[in-house]
Amino acid sequence: MNNEVNSNNIFLALQQQFEQSNRTVKVIEPIADKIASIKEKWNISEDTLFGTILYRFGGVVFDGWVRLLASGERDIVSWNEALCLNDYIIVADDVLGGLFGLDTNEKLVYFAPDTLEWEDMNVTYSQFVRWLVEGDVDKFYETFRWDNWKSEVLELGFSDGINFYPFLWAKAEQERSRKAISLKEIVSLALEMHNQLKHTLVTCDECGSKYYQSASKMANLCPECSSILYGYENCAHEFENGRCIKCFRDGRASSYLKELDKLILD
Ligand SMILES: [Zn+2]
Numbered sequence: 001m002n003n004e005v006n007s008n009n010i011f012l013a014l015q016q017q018f019e020q021s022n023r024t025v026k027v028i029e030p031i032a033d034k035i036a037s038i039k040e041k042w043n044i045s046e047d048t049l050f051g052t053i054l055y056r057f058g059g060v061v062f063d064g065w066v067r068l069l070a071s072g073e074r075d076i077v078s079w080n081e082a083l084c085l086n087d088y089i090i091v092a093d094d095v096l097g098g099l100f101g102l103d104t105n106e107k108l109v110y111f112a113p114d115t116l117e118w119e120d121m122n123v124t125y126s127q128f129v130r131w132l133v134e135g136d137v138d139k140f141y142e143t144f145r146w147d148n149w150k151s152e153v154l155e156l157g158f159s160d161g162i163n164f165y166p167f168l169w170a171k172a173e174q175e176r177s178r179k180a181i182s183l184k185e186i187v188s189l190a191l192e193m194h195n196q197l198k199h200t201l202v203t204c205d206e207c208g209s210k211y212y213q214s215a216s217k218m219a220n221l222c223p224e225c226s227s228i229l230y231g232y233e234n235c236a237h238e239f240e241n242g243r244c245i246k247c248f249r250d251g252r253a254s255s256y257l258k259e260l261d262k263l264i265l266d
């Protein structure tokens with residue numbers, strides 16, 4: 001009984017927040033079968049914010065751009081099964097094919113459609129929902145938006161996305177064109193590219209070590225050298241048999257590092 005009261009309170013509070021939001025918030029109707037399949041799969045308590053969204057909403061769309069997944073069309077269980085991402089539960093996505101996942105520490109990660117990387121957002125699910133309602137979502141997507149984007153995306157179905165060509169993760173010499181297609185198609189291609197990149201080996205210009213292209217923010221430098229020379233975030237190396245299992249770099253020092261050592265020692 002208590003659980004139900006709690007869930008009702010959360011539901012009413014959410015409805016109020018959605019109504020008062022400056023965003024255009026659209027709520028999708030839940031479907032009984034889908035609710036049952038979520039309960040069967042994850043056993044999430046009804047009196048949490050997550051549970052209330054999953055069981056009382058079919059989905060929630062913010063400005064036509066970000067979609068919270070729940071128990072309606074393209075429900076959270078089917079969508080996760082279709083994507084087969086074992087490390088995360090995908091709880092929301094956007095029209096670009098960006099994915100918001102919950103990691104094992106119950107923090108949000110974002111699969112960015114341009115870098116094809118999983119980025120830590122350092123927020124919980126509740127903080128994420130609050131951000132969707134009243135946070136600076138526009139700033140987050142600033143570089144991706146175009147004139148009159150809103151009227152265009154408000155027309156989209158819950159299962160559609162905007163595909164850019166050249167793709168967001170590819171270099172574009174001229175302006176990208178865009179077209180509404182199924183989100184599944186956009187996401188599948190991006191994930192496939194991500195997996196390919198993850199295992200593409202390139203050679204560092206500075207130290208000569210091989211490394212995974214996706215492990216470094218810079219085109220021709222390994223994470224170690226791009227960190228030393230340009231202050232980019234280094235890989236948190238984990239060496240096994242002389243190679244880092246995360247970036248594939250070997251243990252060699254960069255020539256620049258050697259010079260620096262010499263200067264300090266002299
Ligand atoms: Zn290097």
Ligand SMILES: [Zn+2]
Pocket residue numbers: 235236237238244245246247248249
């Ligand atoms: Zn490494």
